[in-house]
Amino acid sequence: MADGDAPRRQPWPLGRFLKTAAFYSPLAKLTGASRPDPGAAVAARRAAAAAADASPASSVAAAATDGGGGGGSVANVVLVTGAAGGVGKRVVGRLLRTRPDLTVRALVRDGDVAAATWAGAGVDVDGAIAAGRLEVVVSDLWNLRAPxxxxxxxxxxxxxxxxxxxxxxxxxREKYYQGITFYPPVIVEATPQTVEYDGVKALADGLGQWVPPPAEEQLELLPVAGDAAAAVWGALDDVVMGGVSESEMRVGSADGGDALTFTGTVRVANSGGFASARTVGFETPANVGGYDGIVLRVRGDGNRYKFILRCDGKWDGISHCHSFDTVAGEWADVRIPFGAFNTVFRAKTLSDGAAVNPRRITAVQLMLSKFEYDGALNPAFTPGPFAMDVARIAAYRAAAPRPPVIHVGTGGTTRLLRRDEFPDLAAQPPAVRMNDALGRIMEWKLAGEDALRASGFPTLIVRPCALTEEPPRGYRGLAVGQGDNMTGKVSRDDVATVIVDALAAVGRRRRGGGGGGEGGGARGVASLTGGVTFELATVPEGTEGDVGSWEELLAKLEKDGETEGKRTYGPFPFVPQ
Known part of the structure; x- marks a missing residue:
């Protein structure tokens, strides 16, 4: 056939069309064919995993293997830097009073001074150390080590x-800590660049270097070995619309390993151009709620394939598709977060269509198609023979979240970069007005924040307004904001309370395997999948704020992708020039 010539029309394979129709017909059960129910099998696997996870032996094993850092022990340590400072000492004391399940590892530069500071705040330092509740590490951020x-x-x-x-x-330091009367300030020790940026970035780098990625839990969605694995798959090719492509799902891979092989030939004759394998409809919808997405273990041939989920139980209904590329002859793990699926109807994107419902998966499909979505062509498509081995189809999630970082920043950090919004510097906090005299302190603070945001760890950045030694007001006495627009003052005790409450779920093992898998109880910063930044101040005396607890405060916050991610006043990550 000459270049540019359309393929000649070929005879339509009526026999394969009838075979496809018979396989997917509800009447197929009348033939006595035995087919597994994938959804019921998923439920059984979740129940078995839940029972094993709840056993005493599993709990002991988990205590020996869980953990964000190394050492092979349960992750129950909160590292507090600046642990002898105005906020840090309160965090240490409150953790020791309220979280007997956690160990506080306090990073300080002078152990004797720190011990006297904590004792003055009511901490039984010797008792906490003897009980293993307090570890005092004399060092600094420029000399971090793996332990x-x-x-x-x-x-x-x-x-x-x-x-x-x-x-x-x-x-x-009574003048400094009181926070009410203004005294012209000076830098007492290390420069803001050294502390706010170099030190904080060293912390972020240390996390990346010495805290391994979290382990992953997987829940098999469909088996890939044995005759039962192939029994639920049928060919659904362009023969259903007059085409002549053909495919099948075989048990066993080219090298004999446990895998399914999706193979066949795609032809563009008769206006066709796709081949696919689709499961029968699940009698029991598969529930993988609480998982993050689907992982495939595949060895492809250089083609771009589609993986498709269906959740509405209809034969010709809405589907959720994700395209992925393969490298010929190479195994690869393809992770597809549920949020990455395109909601489509007959390959046309539905901008207002419902997202994947991981609690109700009713069919699964693999496809090689000439087309992508909305009429666009598959850029990697080549007609002819194809083959892709599939060694795993499972739901995945992190077995435990990465250790979160709560950073104490300062209200007003971004305002010098937003001078058009804040032209009157005299109305701004002293550190903003005196930024240059104080070694560009606010700019280096923003650079430190960004170093943590870029670390890949869940990050909660608390920007209190002027810190004081006044008595705490409690949550009803707090105003919460985002966007760095607030002024005022706030008690260090209130800031410490918010920080410790944000650690509510930290150190409490995520129970995997069974149930919904989505946890419960108090929500803490460990539940965040990205960064959140907010400001704190007190409301005027005689009034109340609109939050009464950490949970209510957290519910009001937008993630940094909706705030810091849309900044126009400077690059990300920001570093002063």
Whole structure:
């Protein structure tokens, strides 16, 4: 056939059309054919995993293997940097009082000074150390080592540049900590660049270097070995619309391993151009709620394939599709988050269509097609023979979240970069007004925040307004904002309370396998999949705020993708030039 010539029309294979219709017909059961129910099998596997997970032996094994850091022990350590500072010492004390399940690893530069500080805040330092509840690490952010991250459940980053009144202060820094009367400040020790950026970035780098990626749980959605594995799959090719392509799902791969092989020939004659294998409809919808997506283990041939889920139980209804490329002869794991599926109807995208319902999967399909979506061509498509081995079809999720980082920032951090919004510097907090005199402190604070945001770890950045030693007001006394627009003041005790409450789920093992798998109880920063940044201040005396608990506060917050991710005032990650 010459280039540009259309393929000649070929005889339509009526026999294969009838075979397809018979396989998927509800009347097929009348023939006595025995077919597994994949959804019921998924439910049985979840129940078995839940029973094993709840057993005493499993709990002991989990305690020996769970953990964000190395060491092979349960992850129950909260690393607190700046642990002897105004907020840090309160976080240490509150964790020791309220979380007997956690160990506090306090990073300080002077152990004796830190111990005296904690004792002054009511902590039984010797008792906490003897009980294994408190570990004192004398070092700094520029000398981090792998053992600092052992058994890590979370990090509270409360390190800040040491600033004091130019006129001097008392040994206990009373002028600095009171936060009400303004005293012209100076940098007392290391520069803001060294502390706010170099030190915080060293922490982020340490997390990346010494905290391994979380383990992954998988739940088999469809088996790939044995005759029963192929029994639920049928050929659904373009023969149903007059084409002549053909395919089948075979048991066993080219090298004899446990796998299914989706193979056949795609032909574009008769206006065709696709071959697919589709399961029969699941009598019991497969419930993989609580998982993050679908993982396929495949060895392809260089073609781009589609993986398709159906959730509405209809034969010709809405489907959820994801295209993926393969490399000829190479095995690869293809992870498809549920949010990455396109909702389509007959390959046309539905912009307002319902998303995948992982609790109700009613059919699965693999396809090689000339077309992508909305009439676009598959850029990797080549007609002719094809073959792809499939060694795994499963739902996946992280067995435990990565250790979250809660960072204490400062309200006003971005305002010098948003001068068009804040032209009157005299109305801004002192650190904003005196940014240059204080070594560009606010700019370096933003750079440190961004270093944590870019780390890949769940990050909660709390930006309190002017910190004071005033009595706590509680949640009803707090105002919460996002966008770095708030001014005012807030008690260090209230900030520490919010931080510790945000750690609610940290150190409490995620139970895998059974049930919905989506957890319950108090929601903490460990439930975040990205970053969140917010500001705190107190409401005026005699009034109440609109949050009464950490859960209510968290419900009000948008993730950084909706706030910091849309910034126009500077690049990400930001580093002062």
């Amino acid at each position: 600092f991250f052992d058994r890590l459940a979370a990090v509270v980053s409360a390190t800040g540049t040491k600033v004091g009144p130019a006129s001097g202060d008392t040994p206990s």
